[in-house]
Amino acid sequence: MHLSTEHAVNLKAIVGPEAVRTAQDLSTRDAGVDPANFGASLMIRPGTTDEVARVLAYCNAARIGVVPQGGRTGLSGGAESHEGEIIVALDRLNRIESLDPLSRTVVAGAGVTLAALAERSAAHGLAPGIDLGARDSATLGGLVSTNAGGNAAFRHGTMRDRVLGLEVVLADGSVLTELGQVRKRNEGLAVERLFIGAEGTLGVVTRVALSLIASPGPPATALIAVPDLSAAVSLCDLTQRSQEFDLQAVELMSGNHAAATCRAAGAAQLAPLAVAPYVVLIEVSALDATAAAAGLLALLEQASERGLVADAAVAQNQAQRTTFWRIREDWAVDREHPGGLWYDVSVPVAGLPGYLIGCHARLAAHDSSLELFVIGHLADGNVHLTVNGSRPIRERYEEIAPLLTDELAALGGSFSAEHGIGLEKKATLLRLGAPVRLVMMRRLKAMFDPNGIMNPGKVL
C-alpha cells in the first residue's frame, strides 16, 4: 500500500519541506547496514520533540506505520521500513543540551552519536561508559531503544544502566518528559524505562539523560592466546579480581577469526597467536602508562604460572594497540565468507566452554560443511557466533538457530544478547519466549500503541 499524496503533503507540512526526504532522495543515500531500511518512500526528519509529537499524532489518527531510525547500524532488522510506512529519522535532534561535569550527567537529543558524546565528555575528563564498534554512527536514541551493550558493559552495564531519564513521544503524540538526572529516583512505576530496549515499538525516544563515568587512565593492551576456552574463563576471572589496574576490556575471539583478521591487517607477526583455539584481548588502565603496563605484565606472569597463556603479545605503542583492536573488531570473516549467519547470544561465563563445545558438535552433526567463528565480550559471556558454509547460507537462519539457541535458557543465558529482536529473532522469540511473558508483551504493546503504528511487525 502506498502512502497517499495527501498524507505525504500533510506530514511534510509539519516539519517543513527541507526536513523531508523522498524516495528519490533516499535512493542516493546510504541505507546503513540493511538496504531494506529505506523500503519506505518518505522520510520525515523532525527538528523538535513537538514536531515528533505532531507527526505521531497524525500517523496515529491516519493509521500510518512509523519506523524510527537513528544511525541505521542495527543488526537485527529493527529499522527496516516498507512502502506505505514513513521513516521518522531523529538525526536532527543532535544537540548536547547540557553536560554537568560535577554531577557527571548529560542531557542530549536522541540523534547525537555515541562518538559525538564521547568527544564532548572527554573535554571534561569523562566518558559515556558505553562503547561499541558502531560508535561513529550509532545514536543515543538507537542505543537506548536497543539497550546497547558493547565492550564495557561487564563493568558499567548496558545502556539501561546508563540511562537516568528519558523523554519519549507516545504513539498518540503525547509526550512523557522524565529527564531527571539522578541515579536514585523511585517515583512509582518506571513507565519511561519500558522504552529502553523496546526497539521503537512503543513510541519514539527524543531526549536522554545519561550518567557519565570518569575517563580511564592511559591503557595497556595485550593479545593472549589461550590453550582452551576454560583457560580463557579462568584468565577472565583472574583479571577481574586484580586490584592493580582498572579493567577496560576482556574480549574474546576464536583462532579462525583472529587468523582472518591478522591476514586482513597484514599483521604477520601476530599470526602465530591465531594457531590457538581462542585469543583474548585484555585492556587495562591505571594512573599512568607505566603503572598500566606494569599491572598488565604482572597479570600475564600470574596467568602464565597458572598455565593460562599459550602465547601473548603486548602493544608497545598506540599503533600496535589499534592493530590489536582491529584483530578483534574487523569484519574480515564476513568479507571472506559473504552470506553467513550471525547469532548474538549470552551465557553465564562459567558455562561458556561447555556451550561452545556443544555448538561445535551440533553444527558438525547437522552439516559438516558449516564453520563457526566466535567473537565477543568475554566478561559478560556475550558471544557473537558467525556460521559460514561453503557458499552463502543467509536463508538458513531458522534452520540453524535451534542448534545454537535452544540450550541457552537452561544455562541461564539469552538467545538475544545485545542486538535486539528486530525482525531477525522474532521466530526465536516466539519459539523460546515464556507464554506468560509473550502475553504481557502483547498487552503492553496494545496499551501503548493501540493502533499498531509504532515500528510495525518488529519484535512481536
Place this chain on the structure above:
Amino acid sequence: MHLSTEHAVNLKAIVGPEAVRTAQDLSTRDAGVDPANFGASLMIRPGTTDEVARVLAYCNAARIGVVPQGGRTGLSGGAESHEGEIIVALDRLNRIESLDPLSRTVVAGAGVTLAALAERSAAHGLAPGIDLGARDSATLGGLVSTNAGGNAAFRHGTMRDRVLGLEVVLADGSVLTELGQVRKRNEGLAVERLFIGAEGTLGVVTRVALSLIASPGPPATALIAVPDLSAAVSLCDLTQRSQEFDLQAVELMSGNHAAATCRAAGAAQLAPLAVAPYVVLIEVSALDATAAAAGLLALLEQASERGLVADAAVAQNQAQRTTFWRIREDWAVDREHPGGLWYDVSVPVAGLPGYLIGCHARLAAHDSSLELFVIGHLADGNVHLTVNGSRPIRERYEEIAPLLTDELAALGGSFSAEHGIGLEKKATLLRLGAPVRLVMMRRLKAMFDPNGIMNPGKVL
C-alpha cells in the same frame, strides 16, 4: 471489613497450619519500622513459588487485598496492612539456590536477607554490590521491590542495576520466571523489570538473579570536616577522579547530625569535627591496607591544598572505622527529637549546595522553630532531610513537603530517591508527577492487577 473465617481456613489450607500467623501470634512479634505493618490479622508464609501463586489466585478470585512483606524495614509505609487484607510474608523463601563464582551471579529466594547474601558471597571473594543500614533485615524481594540504593549506588548502581533476572507471581497467580543470569539479555519488552521498584503493587517477587561484584580490598576511612557544602562537592569530585584507590563510599552529614551522633557514641575526640557545617565520610580500598591508607592520605593532602578540608580524622583501626560509620549511620537525631519528619530526595550533586541553602531559607521563613538535619550519599546526590521542631511534628508532613520538594524537578532531582512512595509520598507523587506518567501508571496497574488486590492503596 474483616476477613471471613471461610477465607482464612482456605488460605491456611494452601500453606499448612504451621505457615500461618494469626492476629494473636502477630501481637507478640516485631512489626518492624512501622507498627501498622501488622494491621491485618492474618499472615500467610508460603514456602514455595507455587504456594505464592495459589494464595494469589485465591485472593484474586475472592478480591482479598494482599500486602507482601520482606524485612519490614521500609520507611515509607509500603508494607502497612489493614483489617480484611492478608499479609504474604516471603521469609520462608530464604534459600540461596545457586552461586556461580566465575560468572559472579546468584539465584536466591526473595526472603534471603542482604546480610546473608553478603556473607555467602564473601566466601567466594564476592559481594552483593549494594549495601545499606538495614542490611540484617532487608530482604532481596523488598530490595528489588523498592529499587533500594544505599551507600554503593554511586558506583554499582541501585538494585535495578544489580538485577539480572526475576521470578514474579502475578495477581492472578500466573508465574513469570525470567531468571536469566546474564547482563546482556534483550528479549523484547522487559516485562519482568516493571516489578523493580513497583513496591508490590503489580505482583510478588519470589526469586531473583543478581550480579555480584569482586569484594573490595582492605579499607581506609576518614571523616573530613569541610568549610561548606561546595567544598564537599569539590571533594567528592576530586575523590571520584582519583585512580589511586577503589572508592567505596562518600557519605555526607550535617554538623548538627554529627554532633548528635558523636554525643551518642561518646566520641568526644571527634566532636570538634562537628563544628563544621558538613562532615564527609570517605572510604577507599586498595590491594592492601598500606596502599589504601597511602591513597587516602594523598587525597587528603590534595584536598587540603585546594582548601577543601577544615579538619579531618583517619581511622587507625577497625574499632575507629566502626565508630566513624556509627557517626554517619546512628539514629541519635531521631532519638533526641522523636516525632520528626524525614524526606528522601536526590539532586544532581552540583546543584546540592544551592538546593540545601534554599531549603534552610524556606524552612526558616516558614517556621523558625524548625531545625534541618542532613545525611546522605553525596556521590549520587541523595540526601535524607530530617526536620525537627521543638515538639513532635509528625502530622506536618504535607505542610512542609512542598518547601523541600517542589524545586527538585527543575533541578533534575527527585522527590523520591531510595525509600519508595509507599503511603508517605503518595500526595507528593500526585502533586508533582507528570499527568501523562500518572495515567500510564494507572493503566499498567489495571493491566497487571485488574481487581486491585496487590498492596492496595500504596503508591497510587
